[in-house]
Amino acid sequence: MVHYGHSNQLRQAKAMGDYLVVGVHTDEEIAKHKGPPVFTQAERYKMIRATKWVDEIVEGAPYVTTLETLDKYNCDFCVHGDDITLTVDGKDTYDEVKRMGRYRECKRTQGVSTTDLVGRMLLLTKSHNSNVVSRLYSSHTDNFGKGPKGHSPWTGVSQFLQTSQKIIQFASGKEPQPEDTIIYVAGAFDLFHIGHVDFLETVHKQAEKPYVIVGLHFDQEVNRYKGKNYPIMNIHERTLSVLACRYVSEVVIGAPYTVGKDLLDHFKVDLVCHGKTEVFPDTDGTDPYTEPRKRGIFRVLDSSNNLTTDDIVQRIIENRLQFEARNQKKEAKEMAVIEALKHKEDSLKTEAALVNN
Secondary structure: OHHHHHHHHHHHHOOOOOOEEEEEHEEEEEHHOOOOOOOOHHHHHHHOOOOOOOOOEEEOOOOOOOOOHHHHHHOOOEEEEEOEEOOOOOOOOHHHHOOOOOEEEEEOOOOOOOOHHHHHHHHHHHHHHOHHHHHHHHOOOOOOOOOOOHHOOOOOOOOOOHHHHHHHHHHHOOOOOOOEEEEEEEEEEOOOOOHHHHHHHHOOOOOOEEEEEEEEOHHHHHHHOOOOOOOOOOOHHHHHHHEEEOOOOOEEOOOOOOOOHHHHHHHHEEEEOOOOOOOOOOOOOOOOOHHHHHHHOOOOOOOOOOOOHHHHHHHHHHHHHHHHHHHHHHHHHHHHHHHHHHHHHHHHHHHHHHHOO
């Protein structure tokens, strides 16, 4: 997958240098070393290109990073998160560059991983996790608005904790200029994927100098019109996912569902766009785009990409057994490495104690 954890890694990597080259593996390489990929290589190439800290991508980059690869693309060093990456036979994929001092590490984003997101999607097939209303008022809920252990009652299992600092790091911080065309779009943007990227790119092309504002609905609102166990990502996760996209200038966190007069006037909106997906009525049955239609600033766009969040979830469900096996295998492999490192550390401590004695 490509998620905000990856975007945060790319942001940190870019801060370490001047020009960021991102190597993206093929489907074949990922299937060999990690299990089936969720997004295709073509989707991943385009999504990484759309991440605002990326200067260049290398398609089909080798799974094991070598000095030869770094030199080929004129890179001084490579960057990876502080999590473990192993080949199919359990070897560190960055062993060579680490030994030669051409490796840097950045902090992994706590509370999210591909394994975690796949697990969340698999929960969509569990009956105990589908009835949001009963979970809200059940005895297992700490209080209204929080699920077990403080998790969102709508996303159920998210462990991501948002901070103002993280939003500042992801946001561009640029104010709209007088010559800019203010374009507003709204939605869930759940499990941010290539369908969203293609739509936002199409929105961005609607003006010579676009300033694209994305209104993100709260989890409760998304669940109202999407149902099931949606959204899979909570409002904070969706905020970072959208902010990482180079076609977006600003995000409204918890935007009102109806795009009314106050919102349009406050942001001085010139154009309101929506994709070809269905427009659900507001709670009172009214069209949420009545005001922009009346002003003649509403535009339906066709990005020629019909991929939806439902489609992504369906990919996971269709390959459920493979993904469950992938998650278990990855966890077992990582635990084995952690145990080996712990054993090595304990041995060094024992040796040091013997020397001191």
